Amino acid sequence: xxxxxxxxxxxxxxxxxxxxxxxxxxxxxxxxxxxxxxxxxxxxxxxxxxxxxxxxxxxxxxxxxxxxxxxxxxxxxxxxxxxxxxxxxxxxxxxxxxxxxxxxxxxxxxxxxxxxxxxxxxxxxxxxxxxxxxxxxxxxxxxxxxxxxxxxxxxxxxxxxxxxxxxxxxxxxxxxxxxxxxxxxxxxxxxxxxxxxxxxxxxxxxxxxxxxxxxxxxxxxxxxxxxxxxxxxxxxxxxxxxxxxxxxxxxxxxxxxxxxxxxxxxxxxxxxxxxxxxxxxxxxxxxxxxxxxxxxxxxxxxxxxxxxxxxxxxxxxxxxxxxxxxxxxxxxxxxxxxxxxxxxxxxxxxxxxxxxxxxxxxxxxxxxxxxxxxxxxxxxxxxxxxxxxxxxxxxxxxxxxxxxxxxxxxxxxxxxxxxxxxxxxxxxxxxxxxxxxxxxxxxxxxxxxxxxxxxxxxxxxxxxxxxxxxxxxxxxxxxxxxxxxxxxxxxxxxxxxxxxxxxxxxxxxxxxxxxxxxxxxxxxxxxxxxxxxxxxxxxxxxxxxxxxxxxxxxxxxxxxxxxxxxxxxxxxxxxxxxxxxxxxxxxxxxxxxxxxxxxxxxxxxxxxxxxxxxxxxxxxxxxxxxxxxxxxxxxxxxxxxxxxxxxxxxxxxxxxxxxxxxxxxxxxxxxxxxxxxxxxxxxxxxxxxxxxxxxxxxxxxxxxxxxxxxxxxxxxxxxxxxxxxxxxxxxxxxxxxxxxxxxxxxxxxxxxxxxxxxxx
Numbered sequence: 028x029x030x031x032x033x034x035x036x037x038x039x040x041x042x043x044x045x046x047x048x049x050x051x052x053x054x055x056x057x058x059x060x061x062x063x064x065x066x067x068x069x070x071x072x073x074x075x076x077x078x079x080x081x082x083x084x085x086x087x088x089x090x091x092x093x094x095x096x097x098x099x100x101x102x103x104x105x106x107x108x109x110x111x112x113x114x115x116x117x118x119x120x121x122x123x124x125x126x127x128x129x130x131x132x133x134x135x136x137x138x139x140x141x142x143x144x145x146x147x148x149x150x151x152x153x154x155x156x157x158x159x160x161x162x163x164x165x166x167x168x169x170x171x172x173x174x175x176x177x178x179x180x181x182x183x184x185x186x187x188x189x190x191x192x193x194x195x196x197x198x199x200x201x202x203x204x205x206x207x208x209x210x211x212x213x214x215x216x217x218x219x220x221x222x223x224x225x226x227x228x229x230x231x232x233x234x235x236x237x238x239x240x241x242x243x244x245x246x247x248x249x250x251x252x253x254x255x256x257x258x259x260x261x262x263x264x265x266x267x268x269x270x271x272x273x274x275x276x277x278x279x280x281x282x283x284x285x286x287x288x289x290x291x292x293x294x295x296x297x298x299x300x301x302x303x304x305x306x307x308x309x310x311x312x313x314x315x316x317x318x319x320x321x322x323x324x325x326x327x328x329x330x331x332x333x334x335x336x337x338x339x340x341x342x343x344x345x346x347x348x349x350x351x352x353x354x355x356x357x358x359x360x361x362x363x364x365x366x367x368x369x370x371x372x373x374x375x376x377x378x379x380x381x382x383x384x385x386x387x388x389x390x391x392x393x394x395x396x397x398x399x400x401x402x403x404x405x406x407x408x409x410x411x412x413x414x415x416x417x418x419x420x421x422x423x424x425x426x427x428x429x430x431x432x433x434x435x436x437x438x439x440x441x442x443x444x445x446x447x448x449x450x451x452x453x454x455x456x457x458x459x460x461x462x463x464x465x466x467x468x469x470x471x472x473x474x475x476x477x478x479x480x481x482x483x484x485x486x487x488x489x490x491x492x493x494x495x496x497x498x499x500x501x502x503x504x505x506x507x508x509x510x511x512x513x514x515x516x517x518x519x520x521x522x523x524x525x526x527x528x529x530x531x532x533x534x535x536x537x538x539x540x541x542x543x544x545x546x547x548x549x550x551x552x553x554x555x556x557x558x559x560x561x562x563x564x565x566x567x568x569x570x571x572x573x574x575x576x577x578x579x580x581x582x583x584x585x586x587x588x589x590x591x592x593x594x595x596x597x598x599x600x601x602x603x604x605x606x607x608x609x610x611x612x613x614x615x616x617x618x619x620x621x622x623x624x625x626x627x628x629x630x631x632x633x634x635x636x637x638x639x640x641x642x643x644x645x646x647x648x649x650x651x652x653x654x655x656x657x658x659x660x661x662x663x664x665x666x667x668x669x670x671x672x673x674x675x676x677x678x679x680x681x682x683x684x685x686x687x688x689x690x691x692x693x694x695x696x697x698x699x700x701x702x703x704x705x706x707x708x709x710x711x712x713x714x715x716x717x718x719x720x721x722x723x724x725x726x727x728x729x730x731x732x733x734x735x736x737x738x739x740x741x742x743x744x745x746x747x748x749x750x751x752x753x754x755x756x757x758x759x760x761x762x763x764x765x766x767x768x769x770x771x772x773x774x775x776x777x778x779x780x781x782x783x784x785x786x787x
Contacts, residue, residue: 032101034094034121036108039306040140044107047142048149055097057108061087062120064167069175071168077589079168083124091124098125103133105149110136110357111314112166112579113489115159122155138315139363140308162579165588169193169571172593173562176600177555184603185550185612186630193568194486195497196555200563201479202471202504203544203552210660212467214535216516218247218460222413224259224404224453231445232456235404235413244517247460250411251521254458257406259413261451265401270394273425275318275346276359276387279488280481282313285386287474288432290378291540293506294473295492300379301360308363309370310383314489315357318346320387324358328365328391336427342393361387389429396422400444404453417444462516464533470509470541484569495542503548507655511537546635546658550612558603561596617663619670626666628658637666653688668711677715684718686710697722737773744768744776753779 033054035041045054062083064070072078083091098104104127108114118134121127133152137144173193181189220237241247277285279298286297301313320328325343332341346359362384370380397420404413420426471479477491486494498504516533519526544552552563561567571592577583613629616637624640624647631649635658640647650669652661673687676695685696686704693710695702695718702725704710708717734751735744743754744762751768753760753776760783762768771779 030102031105032097032103033105033107036114036117037302037306039303043140043306043308044145047140047145053097053101055094056090057094057117057121058087058090060084060113060117060120061091061094061124064171069171071171073593076586077168077593079164081120094121095125098127101131103131105133105135105152106155107135107137107148109314110138110312111489112159112163115156116163116167119155119157119160138312138357139310140305141363158581159579161585162575165578165585166575169589169592172589173596176597177559177562180558180600180603181551181554184554186547186632189547189551190497190501191551191555191562192497193562193571194480194490195494196552196562197483197485197565197568198476198480198494199498199503199544199548200552200556201476202498202542203549205468205470206544206549206657209467209470209536214464214467214512214514215242216462216464216514217242218244218519219463220247220250220458220460222259222404222458223456224413224415225456226445226447226451226453229445233402233404233415233444233447233453235402235415238412238414241460244462244519247462247519248526251458251460251519251526253409254406254455254521255524257408257455259404259406259453259455261447261449261453262403262405262412264403264447264449267399267401268421269397269399271397271424271426272394273344273389273392273429274386274431276320276361276390277383278316278318278348278359279314280477280491282360282383283477283488283491284474285432286379286382287472289382292375292379294477294495296375297379298492300375304370304372304376304380304383307372309367309372309380310363311358311361313360315360316488317348317357318359319348319357320346320361320390321358324361324365324387325391328388331365332388332392336392339422340392340424340427342391344391346390359387385429389425392425392428393422395420395424395426402444402447415444417442419443457520457522459521460519462518462531462533464514464516464535467536470538470543472541473506476542483565484572485565486572498548501548502545503551504542504544506540507543509536509538509541509543509655511535543655544657546612546630546652549657549659550630553612559596559599561599612658614658616661616666619667626663626670628652628661628666630658637661637669639670671711674710676713676718679719679722684715684722686713686718695721700725734768735771737776740773740777742773742776742780744771755780 031048031052033041033044033048033052034057035044035054036057036059038056038058041054041056045052048054062081065080065082070080070082072080104125106118106121106127108117108121114136122132134155135148135152137148170193174190177191178189181191218241220239220241222235222237224233224235225231226233237250241250274281282301283294283297286292287294292300298313301310304310305313325345329341329343360383362380365384365387368384370377372380397418400417400419402415402417404415469475473495476495480486480491480494481488499506511534513532513534516531518529518531520529556563571588574583574588574591578585578588613627616626616628618625619639622639624644627638629636629638633651635652635656637650637652638647639649648670650672652658653669656665673685673696676684676686678684679697682698687694687696688710691703693704693708695704695713697718702721704713704721732746733743734746737743741755745752745754751762753762753771758780760779762771762779
């Protein structure tokens with residue numbers, strides 16, 4: 028054991044740091060938090076000022092024993108956990124649990140794992156910042172109180188195994204509210220008019236859009252009638268030079284958003300990859316609200332830009348954090364060495380690093396200069412005007428390296444317009460009026476939800492990944508696709524003096540990889556909104572975050588924050604418990620058109636279902652809701668269709684063939700066996716011939732599956748997903764590679780089993 032013991036959070040970080048410190052230093056990992064609030068009971072002494080009751084996690088007892096022994100043998104212990112509230116709390120818990128004397132304990136922090144940063148931290152140790160510790164403790168205690176008191180109410184009022192949380196419930200409400208906005212939205216048709224114009228002798232078209240939309244086909248047709256034989260000319264040409272500035276360097280939330288847009292990474296995936304890059308010493312600390320860059324980083328990036336692209340492309344920029352309630356004064360997320368354009372690592376690590384490198388370099392580059400042109404095209408007898416827009420890059424600046432992504436799927440890139448002058452006569456090739464539909468507000472993606480939470484000041488960047496993960500794991504939301512709805516539309520085209528109508532179809536509302544609420548998530552949100560309005564109030568939740576910030580700065584006592592929140596909250600809990608009524612998410616959809624019985628949608632013991640008939644009806648029927656169907660939006664037509672299953676399709680060899688839908692999707696049932704339907708096949712319309720074909724295909728697979736069968740010893744040689752294997756009872760065994768499975772005897776199979784047993 029060296030004279031110095033350095034304790035960090037992760038083994039990967041320990042390896043990187045140990046390389047820099049050399050002899051005299053031993054670096055060990057605490058593997059994150061070593062203790063937490065007691066799992067049994069509340070773990071908080073409410074009567075004694077909300078005093079937390081901590082215990083060492085069962086899986087950390089061995090780690091604590093090893094660290095205690097190492098700390099006793101060391102002359103100095105350096106606590107090098109992360110530079111944020113969680114990291115400060117880990118350092119304090121280590122100090123308390125290991126019984127570290129103040130005189131031999133040093134707290135060091137750094138936001139990048141480089142030799143200079145580590146050595147500088149060693150030269151400038153500090154004490155544990157108890158204000159940061161108390162802020163983390165306040166958050167942990169408050170979240171435990173909310174979860175501990177709310178969850179049992181949800182179990183009692185709705186169903187078991189549910190949970191609520193201060194941040195997760197607000198995030199869920201955002202998703203539920205958006206779904207209701209969409210359900211209430213009524214798509215309305217309109218006609219957008221575009222004209223295609225040419226200048227004399229030019230082959231490059233000018234596509235221009237009319238400055239007015241029409242509500243009906245008759246209005247659009249009337250406009251095209253007025254355009255017959257019309258003479259068009261350029262009414263005005265307006266050119267403006269504009270500057271576009273680069274996006275600031277990454278914070279945690281902007282990295283999560285951009286990685287989702289450009290790389291398709293989930294929030295948790297982004298944080299996991301960034302953690303590995305940080306621990307390998309490749310990027311600065313990945314949990315930060317700050318857009319600040321160090322003087323050294325500004326200097327090295329300027330050198331890099333000048334060397335790669337020239338002095339004209341360089342512009343040093345200092346960014347200041349504008350995020351509501353931003354906390355620790357870290358740097359933005361950047362490469363530790365901007366000279367490293369490429370790194371060793373997995374493909375996902377390389378792609379995320381490349382994104383961070385480009386964003387960092389681009390933010391220190393000159394503005395792009397663009398020339399925007401707007402042309403007004405008028406007819407001699409028309410009040411309406413056609414507008415054509417174009418954009419030409421005069422100097423690419425930062426665009427040479429990086430263009431920020433956008434959540435707006437409708438963004439269009441404007442092209443360059445041909446040279447054109449005021450009064451110039453234009454030839455009109457065609458004018459087309461196309462029927463479109465207004466679009467509902469977009470559902471949240473992980474990236475746009477993170478952006479919204481940050482705008483509202485709810486939670487912190489470090490909590491967003493776990494928030495999305497929690498509400499997904501609980502079954503409150505799913506990440507999925509919406510197919511959209513198809514509308515019959517048309518277009519009217521004026522060409523060569525004739526108007527032609529073309530029938531079309533347009534799909535609207537289709538979305539991919541969006542966060543969709545499940546029925547139980549809607550029920551929980553409605554219950555909390557009705558009984559615990561403050562928990563779901565966006566402003567209230569953000570105010571709690573501001574209180575934590577004040578605790579971190581030493582301006583507010585942590586237990587006062589808890590007391591101010593808990594007293595009225597607990598009264599609401601007590602009131603809710605006295606109300607014995609069970610919450611039923613129940614909706615009468617209508618009456619079955621055949622039997623006349625009422626059809627009701629509600630949450631059942633095993634999930635959302637439909638019930639046909641009253642509760643006292645001995646012949647009442649039940650059916651589960653399909654994927655993506657919600658209690659509050661399912662229609663009578665959809666409900667009646669669900670009751671059509673199970674459905675008799677036909678017969679084979681005197682036995683019934685039935686189609687139905689279950690936990691793993693639609694299937695055919697025949698002779699006690701189940702065969703899944705192929706993609707695109709519908710259990711409601713599947714024919715007898717199609718069902719028989721599926722059954723025969725399944726039989727053939729079953730026959731081919733068995734290579735050899737030895738019933739006396741219960742041994743089979745089967746074709747599996749990864750090739751042939753030997754099966755006896757519930758045990759599977761590998762077969763010799765070079766031997767043909769079909770030639771194996773029963774004795775040889777027994778020998779293989781015996782040999783495998785000895786190895787085990």
